[in-house]
Amino acid sequence: GLLTFATFETSYPTSIKLNLSVNGQRKQNVEMFSSTSLDVRTSPNKFFNYLFSYQDVKDDWQEIVNNWWSQYETLEPVIDLYLRDFYNHKSKFSENQFLEVIHALESINRRTSSSKLMPTAEFRIRTKEIISSAKEEYREWLKEKLNYANEISLSTRLTEIFNKISHEDYITQLIKDKDDFNSKVRNTRNYYTHYSKELEIKALSGRELYETTVKLRIILSLLLLDLIGVNHSQQKRSVDVLRNTFNFFTY
Numbered sequence: 115g116l117l118t119f120a121t122f123e124t125s126y127p128t129s130i131k132l133n134l135s136v137n138g139q140r141k142q143n144v145e146m147f148s149s150t151s152l153d154v155r156t157s158p159n160k161f162f163n164y165l166f167s168y169q170d171v172k173d174d175w176q177e178i179v180n181n182w183w184s185q186y187e188t189l190e191p192v193i194d195l196y197l198r199d200f201y202n203h204k205s206k207f208s209e210n211q212f213l214e215v216i217h218a219l220e221s222i223n224r225r226t227s228s229s230k231l232m233p234t235a236e237f238r239i240r241t242k243e244i245i246s247s248a249k250e251e252y253r254e255w256l257k258e259k260l261n262y263a264n265e266i267s268l269s270t271r272l273t274e275i276f277n278k279i280s281h282e283d284y285i286t287q288l289i290k291d292k293d294d295f296n297s298k299v300r301n302t303r304n305y306y307t308h309y310s311k312e313l314e315i316k317a318l319s320g321r322e323l324y325e326t327t328v329k330l331r332i333i334l335s336l337l338l339l340d341l342i343g344v345n346h347s348q349q350k351r352s353v354d355v356l357r358n359t360f361n362f363f364t365y
Contacts, residue, residue, distance in 0.1 A: 116182045118197055119338065121164045122355075165335065165352050166344060174345060181342040188225050189341070192218045196334060209306045212318075212327045216268075216303050219334055223271040226341075230264045237264040268303060269296040279336050284353050288329055299326065332356045 117125035130146040164170075171178055186193065195218040230237065241260045248256050266274075276292060279285050289295045298318055304310070305317035318326055335356055339349050 115186075115193060115197055116179065116342075119193075120166050123164075163355060165339070165355055166348055170348050170351070171344060174343060178342050178344065185341055189222060189338075192222045192225070192334075193338075195221075196331075196338065207324050207327070209323065212302065212323055212330075213306055215327055215330045215334060216299065219275060219330060219337075220268065220271055222334070222337055223275055224265075227271075227274055229266050229270070229274060231266060232264060234264070268300045272296050272299065275333060275337065278340070279333065285333070288332065295326075299330070302326070 115125075117123075132144045132146065134141050134144055168175065195214050198214065232240075241257075241263070244260065245253050245256055273292070273296065276285055276289075298316075301313050301316040302318045302323065305313035336349065336353070339352055344352070
């Protein structure tokens with residue numbers, strides 16, 4: 115997964131060799147074999163299109179690997195969503211890719227941010243008072259409805275995400291009007307989730323939906339680079355790679 119993320123190329127083991135030893139004395143070599151159903155690309159990616167190569171980060175490589183593993187348990191659903199299109203690179207673009215990247219961004223923010231509409235203790239007191247004041251037959255329904263009422267909105271999450279990106283100037287180039295972008299993303303997410311007729315006219319489609327999805331995936335890439343500890347000078351080079359080569363879908 116880490117190699118796929120770094121190289122923008124489907125990565126998988128072709129062979130695994132183990133040296134078994136007892137008390138420091140080598141006993142035997144063991145080879146492991148595994149098959150893959152992955153569709154191998156006929157034209158491998160070029161190293162200059164890598165998000166980063168080993169030579170770029172060799173001084174920080176051990177830390178990056180450690181960070182990837184330490185973050186993986188928390189961010190596994192996010193990473194799985196991010197990598198899915200590398201392993202299915204011939205898929206034609208659809209609104210599902212947009213929904214996946216939005217889901218990943220919401221998840222990464224929810225798992226790395228403690229932001230709520232109000233302090234948790236205050237929210238619990240308030241909901242307890244509201245539920246206890248309702249009729250008995252409505253309480254279970256009301257409790258379910260209020261379960262996520264303290265969650266911040268998608269627009270607020272996106273704003274928090276923008277503020278976390280180290281390259282503020284690049285985000286400004288990528289998204290000219292953040293409020294307008296947030297509004298379009300929110301309406302589009304809600305439409306393709308519920309397909310409500312009222313939001314159809316506000317939802318992005320076609321080329322605009324595709325370009326917005328690519329922008330969101332670039333933002334997700336920058337967040338992951340920061341979380342695993344890729345240094346800022348290398349991130350700057352990665353921004354150029356993202357801008358020039360980020361193209362997973364057939365439109």
